[in-house]
Amino acid sequence: MVNRPAGIPEDAEDASIGGFNKYVGPLYRLSDLEEGAVKRFAFAAAEHHMNGAGTIHGGMLMTFMDVSMSRTSRLISGAKSCSTVSLTCDFVGPGKLGDIIESRVRVTRRTRTIVFLTSEIVCGSRTLMVGSGVWKIAVAE
């Protein structure tokens, strides 16, 4: 078993195996809630995720939301690849160094080619960001 940062469960799956995900990560997938209706992801806020004001950079929170919604789109569609079409994020509150940040993703609707999702990014009981996104499922032609 690979060691996880404090606050990340030992059995959490590393969801950042390559590319930009790995560069900004590690990002983890946690166990589902509500019988699979809520997919959960987490990361531990480190120095390089911060902005000049000492809070987590908006780009990092949006990246985390993008990764968690992308992964959820692939999980529920079974597709190898899904692309972000649109993402809207509201920055509700700041995150701090060392915080364990969690994204809770729900699927609003899935059609043959499109997934509609929402996510709430939280630290404990505090909301940091809410967002809604539209993903395109790559369909073999």
Add this chain to the structure above:
Amino acid sequence: MKPLPAKLSGYTETKLIDPFEIFIGPVFETGAKGARRFALVVDERHVNMRAVLHGGMYMTFADLALGQAAWDACDHAAVVTLNMQSQFLRGAKLGEIVEVRPVITRRTRSIIFIRGDFQVDGETVFSCASLWKILGQD
């Protein structure tokens, strides 16, 4: 540092302060305060498993560039992002240069509305609009 691509001759490196922006940078700029144009050269760190610019990196570059424009618009007062809406039109490939000239749509006493069309060789690949709060203003 790698030499600048020929297309960016005359550009200078944008001075970054946020650790996360330094981590994903550099980015480059040209033009005077209030009319700056920003450029990102897509490198190996920025792409996803399909070797195109990661959505998170698009949004991080957008937050950086539109944030710099917001900062210019309020004479370097402290500003924070309230909301950002992004549309992903197509992927940008390794080595491509993504450019934006942010446009201030409206500025009130406490809120700045900004948008930007991000282009590769004149083709729009990503579009976003963001709202910024000027801290300390009601």
